[in-house]
Amino acid sequence: xxxxxxxxxxxxxxxxxxxxxxxxxxxxxxxxxxxxxxxxxxxxxxxxxxxxxxxxxxxxxxxxxxxxxxxxxxxxxxxxxxxxxxxxxxxxxxxxxxxxxxxxxxxxxxxxxxxxxxxxxxxxxxxxxxxxxxxxxxxxxx
Numbered sequence: 001x002x003x004x005x006x007x008x009x010x011x012x013x014x015x016x017x018x019x020x021x022x023x024x025x026x027x028x029x030x031x032x033x034x035x036x037x038x039x040x041x042x043x044x045x046x047x048x049x050x051x052x053x054x055x056x057x058x059x060x061x062x063x064x065x066x067x068x069x070x071x072x073x074x075x076x077x078x079x080x081x082x083x084x085x086x087x088x089x090x091x092x093x094x095x096x097x098x099x100x101x102x103x104x105x106x107x108x109x110x111x112x113x114x115x116x117x118x119x120x121x122x123x124x125x126x127x128x129x130x131x132x133x134x135x136x137x138x139x140x141x142x
Contacts (some may be wrong), residue, residue, distance in 0.1 A: 068096035074103055074112070078124040091115070091123060 009093065074090035077101075090103045092112075100115040101125070122131035134142055 064096075068094050070095060074101075074106060076106070080122045080124065080129070081118075082120050083122075089123075 010031075039134050070093045072092070074092050077089060079086045079089045090106050092101050093099075094101055097114075101112040102115050103110050103112045117125075117132050119132050119134070122129040124130075136142055
């Protein structure tokens, strides 16, 4: 009976401790800012930059003229996940790498990251949602 009681207590304590740990919002923002949770949520959508560039190393970049960006400056937008607002970010589209680069602020000193390619992620551009889609050709190729 003692072993069963000790096992039950251990299970309850470990479950409670795990619930306390996993309920924390990861953030690198200090203080009790209102934006701390939004900053942590946005951090979940950041990915490595130039992933597509690594795949296209055989492209001779010297043959290109101009910029890979549709706009060189980062524009403000709203980031949504499943139609729920996550926060405000700054973005620009890199056509060469086929990725959206994002930052949390408009500061030129802040490094940018790539937005993860998730179909549930959308940006509000000119009051219209922009999101990732999968296209299938007549040959069933994506």
